[in-house]
Amino acid sequence: MKNKNVLFLNALLVLAVMFAFTATANAGGKVYKLGMSLAITGPTSDAGNPYAKGTEDYFKFVNETKMLGDDTIDCTIRDDQYKTDITKRNFEEYLDDGIVMYLNYSTGSTLGLKRDFEEEKIAVLPASYHAGNLDDSNYIFLPVASYSEQLVALSEYVVKNHKGEGKAKVAMFIHPSAFGRGPVDDAKKAVAAGLNMEIVEVVEHGKDLDNSAMLKRLMSKDVQYVLSHTVQSPVATMLKDSARLGLTAGSYGEAGKLTFLGVHYTGGNDLIALAGDACKGYVWTCSFNLTSEKNEGTTKQLALAKKYGRDDKAANSHNYAAGIMVAQVATEAIKRAKDAGLEINKENLYKTLNGMNGKNSYSPYTTIGPVTYSETDRAGVDALQIYSVQDGAFKKVGEPIQSEYMTKIK
Amino acid sequence: MSYFFQIVVSGVVVGSIYALAALGLVLVYKSSRVANFAHGQIIAAGAFITYFLTVTVGIPIFFSFLASMVITFFLAMSVERIFLRRLIGEPIISVIMVTIGLGSIIDGLIYLTPFGTENYSFPQFLPQAPLTLGGVSISWTQLSGVIITFLLIGGFSWFFKKSTVGISMRAVSDDQFGAMSVGISVPRVFGLAWATAGLSAAAAGCIIGNITGLNFDTLHSFGIIVFPVVILGGLDSILGAVVAGIIMGLIQQFASGYLDGNWGLNGTGDVMPYIILLIILLFKPHGLFGVHEIERV
Secondary structure, three states: OHHHHHHHHHHHHHHHHHHHHHHHHHHHOOEEEEEEEEOOOOOOHHHHHHHHHHHHHHHHHHHHOOOOOOOEEEEEEEEOOOOHHHHHHHHHHHHHHOOOEEEOOOHHHHHHOHHHHHHHOOOEEOOOOOHHHHOOOOOEOEEEOOHHHHHHHHHHHHHHOOOOOOOEEEEEEEOOOHHHHHHHHHHHHHHHOOOOEEEEEEEEOOOOOOOHHHHHHHHHOOOOEEEEEOOHHHHHHHHHHHHHHOOEOOOOOOOOOEEEEEOHHHOOHHHHHHHHHHHOOOEEEEOEOOOOOOOHHHHHHHHHHHHOOOOHHHHOOHHHHHHHHHHHHHHHHHHHHHHOOOOOOHHHHHHHHHOOOHHHOEOOOOEOOOEOOOOOOOEEEOOEEEEEEEOOEEEEEEEEEOOOHHHHHO | OHHHHHHHHHHHHHHHHHHHHHHHHHHHHHHHOOOOOOHHHHHHHHHHHHHHHHHHHOOOHHHHHHHHHHHHHHHHHHHHHHHHHHHOOOOHHHHHHHHHHHHHHHHHHHHOOHHHOOOEOOOOOOOOOOEEEOOEEEOHHHHHHHHHHHHHHHHHHHHHHHOHHHHHHHHHHHOHHHHHHOOOOHHHHHHHHHHHHHHHHHHHHHHHHHHHOEOHHHHHHHHHHOHHHHHHHOOOOHHHHHHHHHHHHHHHHHHHHHHOOOOOOOOHHHHHHHHHHHHHHHHOOOOOOOOOOOOOO
């Protein structure tokens, strides 16, 4: 009898302990798993590194400030060195871990894994704004306007502000890859649809130490504007060569000189550091707020960077802002799904993202406009801000713009 | 006409820098018959050491430049002593594989520092206004690059032709066993070859970094970009590296200046040097100044 009582008491104790553990677990809330794979080292890591820091910091902030109540986000961030095979392996391991949303990086890996995203029916936010990511895809959500949209909008800006007679003569200076080439076709379509400019030449750059021959050639063809879609380093070398040869326009559109403009990854603080005075007047499109134009959003961005001990370079990088932004969108989707009483899974987050439009659009503090997604629109921030280098910093030029021709050529 | 001369000047500038970057490969091959696939990483390391000494430590850039050459001299010598010395006498392919591994190790080490991922640029220390004559311009950065290249290449040529150590290095290159039999220390020569290659790589890294900015990916890619220069010049010829470098630079600039943008062509500046390389190798398989060894059995 005594033994039976002891056994009963032991069983009660075990039950009590189990209950206590369960209760504690519930008090701790749910953990939502996300995965991110990007180039923290290797090619393009100058962008990938601050991008990863932005994402990491924002998710830490979400958890520490209990933005999702007791629930937390567990986002594993892994380096893929810009290699698609490693990205694929990372993605597959994340799936095994039960992620509910995936954050990707490069154009190559986003295109390469597009089928996998479709099969897994998982929403993906890449750092690549390549318009081709959206072709035959339902699950890729571009954070901001596509490179194509940016290049076409920049072309429209050139046409509207063209100084001189006749058509604006333009050369494209692009990265020798799918990332670089894709938007050029759309710019050509815009010209075919009536955009009043002439694309005189498309230059695919290499690892050039001297661009004199190319710049002189463009001048001999009366090119007035050079639109770049690549990364900062080759643009910086080109700008320095142009300044040395005395070919850079002193003011926008100066006749007989070259005015330089560029899309997202060509600009930012690194360009100023690399090109120095040679980038004075460089015109750049970006959908993010820049810390050189202080506002509430950039104050929050700098505070976040300070909180997590980031240096000035990372804190002021637009790539850091871009990294924060995808974390903001992912967090917002989880928050909205949770508020709607939905289970946090791949399917419901996908639905929530698609519903992020109209009065339900989302305005993160890092961007110059709201994020809007729907089943037919998977480019988040449609607005673009034109910035220009003045006194060693990128400064706003006018109000945010949107491409008119992209809708015509779609 | 200024268009033509500008292309000539640009071609010579680019070619000279290629020659300097190729010099390290030639020096290692000349003494040990090994193609060093970690050369690009040493180029990058030299540039970053100069930046670190200049910006972080605060040493004037000229002294930082000299110091980085000294540091990479000993760094490359240590690499040879630690990793490659024990491979003397082993098949060449084993040594080449080790240099590939070494490249990965240096990659990893640089990735551990901010230099592996971020863009930097040297503080401006040369006049910004270019030198212009008759419509042809050259920046001070480019001019100083060309001068340093020719000083170093002249120095190394003298070293190999006139100095006892240089002659012993050539002797090792010709015949290791023969050199040993006359009392030359082959391991010491190998160490010196790597050290001098490290020194020239640092110089190349600083010059390239001053033109393109300091980006690890860009800098270390020059270790591969200059391979055609070395092959065209004839693997073990310093003069060959100079001539081939300038030929490559001129072809690149002329192709870019006259072919690109015409007849639907694009990117010929990157492709033409390889096409010319293949054509020349058809007629001179050992390169322009390479030694054609005849083995009699």
